[in-house]
Amino acid sequence: METSTEGATRPDTGPAVPAEAVDTVVVAPPAAAPPASLSPSRASDFMQCPLLYRFRVIDRLPEKPSEAATRGTLVHAVLERLFDAPAGDRTVPRAKSLIPGQWDRLRESRPEVAELFADDPEGERLARWLTEAEALVERWFTLEDPSRLEPAERELFVEAELESGLRLRGIIDRVDVAPTGEVRIVDYKTGKAPRPEYAEGALFQMKFYALVVWRLKRVIPRRLQLVYLGSGDVLTYDPLLADLERVERKLLALWEAIRRATESGDWRPRPTKLCGWCDHQAYCPEFGGTPPPYPLPVRAPESGGTEQGRMGPD
Numbered sequence: 001m002e003t004s005t006e007g008a009t010r011p012d013t014g015p016a017v018p019a020e021a022v023d024t025v026v027v028a029p030p031a032a033a034p035p036a037s038l039s040p041s042r043a044s045d046f047m048q049c050p051l052l053y054r055f056r057v058i059d060r061l062p063e064k065p066s067e068a069a070t071r072g073t074l075v076h077a078v079l080e081r082l083f084d085a086p087a088g089d090r091t092v093p094r095a096k097s098l099i100p101g102q103w104d105r106l107r108e109s110r111p112e113v114a115e116l117f118a119d120d121p122e123g124e125r126l127a128r129w130l131t132e133a134e135a136l137v138e139r140w141f142t143l144e145d146p147s148r149l150e151p152a153e154r155e156l157f158v159e160a161e162l163e164s165g166l167r168l169r170g171i172i173d174r175v176d177v178a179p180t181g182e183v184r185i186v187d188y189k190t191g192k193a194p195r196p197e198y199a200e201g202a203l204f205q206m207k208f209y210a211l212v213v214w215r216l217k218r219v220i221p222r223r224l225q226l227v228y229l230g231s232g233d234v235l236t237y238d239p240l241l242a243d244l245e246r247v248e249r250k251l252l253a254l255w256e257a258i259r260r261a262t263e264s265g266d267w268r269p270r271p272t273k274l275c276g277w278c279d280h281q282a283y284c285p286e287f288g289g290t291p292p293p294y295p296l297p298v299r300a301p302e303s304g305g306t307e308q309g310r311m312g313p314d
């Protein structure tokens, strides 16, 4: 999963502060640094809108948790934990019974998600939200049979360095390995499957993971599988070496565009209908805002290079 749930970044809780110093110490936000690696989520951010990438990766502007993304995180946690049970016990009731405990754990690890229901004193909206999470979990059983699966890995953090020095990283929801050694990479999505004309964008993340696995283990995954719990669809793709070589070239071009923007400080907004979900409109020139002062040293822009905001997944 790459959830912003869908992200390869872990929350940075910052340095520990001695209790006796709490009254006197102001904890500074983490110092801005040039990007050092690329995950599928952040690559998609740059392709969607370079300025959004800057806000997330360089400025690290805070974002409000959303009900949909938090429900995604919760459902992913339930599906992962269900495999702790013996195969015969991986049932719908067992999976649903995991939801309250995983919701408690999520609130402990990310207290900000409790804000989602701060204005819901009767707990009605929370109850509805939990019921929706149950429905997503239940739908999974119509798409896959966990009693017949024995994942080789769950929530697997992967990182590989390309010859160019570019580091790719991400978290793969599930890796299955057949007795013949064939590898299947599986990602759960709690939303709906895209229309066929947008399938390539959805597969970009999976090809990214396939490239990382190939670079790490010299094995081309036999199958990439996206499981859409929102609509009850499964999208599969069997990648070829040429696919991975193509995505590698694509990522190198993307990284070069990110490097140029990092050095020049020139991050263009690219408005689309996705702006409606952007937390940073108040800082975005497209919406009358002004970005915060650029926190990195700036060099004069180089000529040429990839035009920002014109990069699609393929």
Ligand code: SF4
Residues within 6 Å of the ligand: 049, 051, 052, 269, 270, 271, 272, 274, 275, 278, 279, 280, 281, 284, 285, 286, 287
């Ligand atoms: S509001 Fe739209 S154009 Fe502005 S930063 Fe967000 S995604 Fe980019």
